[in-house]
Amino acid sequence: MLSEVLILKECPKLLELPCLRHILYPQEQDWNIDWFPKLQELEIENCPEVLSLPPIPWTRTLCSVKIKHVGSKLVEKLEYSKSSSGVALKIVGKEDLHSLCQLLVFDKLKELQKLKIEKCPSLELKHLVMLTSLKELIAKRPVALVGPIGDHGGIEWQHLVEHFTIISCGVSGKEFSQLLSHLPKLSVLVIVNCENITQLVVGVDRQQTTIEVPSSSSLDVKMEYSRAKGEKQKIVEEEEEDELLGEEEKAAEKDDGLLVLPAHLYNSLQRLNINSIGRNCMVVPPLHALQALRTLELDGCSLPSYSSSCHPFPSTLLELVLCHVEGMETLEPLSNLTCLTRLDINDCGDNLRWEGLLLLHTQGQLRHLVVCGSPDFFVGLHPSPGLKDEQEQSLPSSSKLGLLMTDxxxxxxxxxxxxxxxxxxxxxxxxxxxxxxxxxxxxxEALQLLTSLHELEIMKCYKLWCLPAGLNKLTNLKLLRIDSCPSLQSLPKGGLPISLQGLDVRNCGSMKLKQQCRRLTGTILEIILE
Known part of the structure; x- marks a missing residue:
């Protein structure tokens, strides 16, 4: 049979795939009959009596596999794709899945680049090292992470995975720390709701081969660990012992929730996302050692108290997103982030104030600013000669900020x-x-000063019954969007600017408002009412 596509849907009485026994037991089959030798696409959906599935991929011709809602107790959903952009695999497991080798042929997955597993057993180390092309690994609600961690056949191993996301996993800090020590090329790390990890530590790599020792001339002298001799070797060993056996490392050995980021991540990790919304609030220490970091997102975390002169984040940051973060009082500790282009602050406490914002705004590269959930943030913000801080008084009145979101x-x-x-x-x-x-x-009157404004959006202001007058004076305005403002009764006095190309008033219940908008048909390019 030369079919390249096999689709089985809504077959309630189908018990077995026609090619399954040939795949599973080829030695028992008549080789004069070759079932689907060029099969490229396989799709099985809503076949509740199909209990057995072929291992994926059983042939290299496969380009697409989609399996869901079958009777198998191993898998709830499986998607496999191979294209010019790479090979990807997604698995959502069931209760009888005890090992991924029940579903997968690992020696035929050497080209796999993206793997997402959900509700699955741990990815065994012997299988992980076979996935030599794997660049992105996403594990959601796994039974365990990768295990057991250690030598692979007596050989120290490394994996070149670059993106690692772990979601709702009971992994311990010690286990996760061990795994990270074997990922030298990791550039993106995402940790979501892993309740057993309660604190982050920027640790020291045990495998670090060069270390810096201050000489009498105050110059940094690099020494190879394996060749250092005499007194310098003694100094190196003492310093390394102090660092590795410090309080953080001792606590990690006790497995009390510490996640240690090894030293090799200092120059490789470019994005770090930590979401610990739940029972435990992860404590995040200063991260200035992560000199390659470009994007940092913290949600539900706690920061130690910092003085205005202490800078907890590396100056290399381009994007910083803080949600439900405890411990911040002002933005002064962020004053070193002169490369920052995006800053999002959401629900970071009633006491958070604006001090430090003007330095970011006028001396930095800030283009995107979100501040919501801190009701007193802008109180007292008057960038004028009346400021008390002499440094901020002397700041030029220049701005690169293009987007502002506020409540x-x-x-x-x-x-x-x-x-x-x-x-x-x-x-x-x-x-x-x-x-x-x-x-x-x-x-x-203040709004009318924003003469460069192209887009104005007002959302979920449930008490708003009247739009600001004078919008017609915003001569560059292209889009006005009003969403979920049920009390709004009418368009603004004075009308809308002639530059307006789009008007969106969805989820605003006033009939009078909708009638006014309909009358503008023909004068505004696009009008959306629902």
Whole structure:
């Protein structure tokens, strides 16, 4: 049979795939009959009596496999794809899946680049090392991580996986630390809701081959660990012992939730995401040693208290996202992030204040700013000669900020702030302000200062019944979006600017508002009412 595609759907009485016995027991088959020798696509869906499945991939001609809602107690869903962009595999397991080799032919997966496993047993070390092309590994609710960690046949092993995501796993800090020590090329690390990991430590790599020793001339002298002799060797051993057997390392050995990032990640890790929303709030120490880090996202974490002169994050950061983070009072500890282009702050406490923002804004590269859930953040922000800080008084009134999202109309729509942003701000999102019912005259006048604005969006302001007057003066405005503002009654006084190309008023229940919008048909390119 020369079929290249086999699709089986809605077959409630199908007990077995026609090619299965040939695949599983080829020695028992008549080799004059070759079942599907060029099969490229296999799809099985809603066949509840199909209990046995072929191992994937049993032939190199396979390019696509989709299996779901079958009777097998091994797998809930399986997707395999091979294309010019690479080979990817996704598995959602069931209760009888005790080993991934029940589903997979690992010696035929050497080209696999992306693997996502969910509700599956641990990926055995002997199988992991066979996946020599694997670049991205995602493990969601696995029974265990990779195990057992250790030598592979008496040989120290490494894997060149670059992206690693772990979600809702009961892995211990010690086990995870051991695994990371074998991943020298890791550039992206994502940890989500792993409740047994409670603290992060920037550790020291036991395999580090060069270390720095201060000489009498105050110059750093590099010594190879394996060749160092005499007194210098003694100094090196003492310093390394102090570091490796410090409090963090001792605690890690006791397996009390410490995750140690090994030293080789200092120059490879470019993105770190930690989400610990749940029972345990992960404590995150200073990360300035991670000199390759470009993106950092922390959600549900705790930071130690920092003075304004202490900088917990590396100056290489381009994007910083902080959600439900405890321990921050001002933005002054971020003042070293002069390369930062994006800063998101969501629900980081009522006491978080703006101090330090102007340094980022005027001396840095900040282009994207989100501040929500900190109601007093903008209080007292007046970038004018009246500032107490002499350094901030001397800052130039330049701005690169193009996008601002806030839930605080009163804090942002003041003349000094809008004057500072007037030349750069193109997108303003007002999201979830539960206090604003209408805009004051001062706020309307401040908004009119944003002459570069292209997009204005107001969302989930449930008490808002009146839009700001004077929107027609925003002569560069292209899009006005009002979403989920059920109290809104009408369009603003003075009308809309002639530059407007899009008007979106979905989820706003007033019939009067919708009628006003319909009358604008023909004058505005696109109008969305629902």
């Amino acid at each position: 605080d109309v009163a804090g942002v729509l003041i003349a000094p702030v809008c004057s500072l942003l007037s030349s750069s701000l193109t997108q303003l999102f007002i999201y979830g302000d539960q206090e604003v019912g209408h805009f004051t005259k001062e706020q309307e």
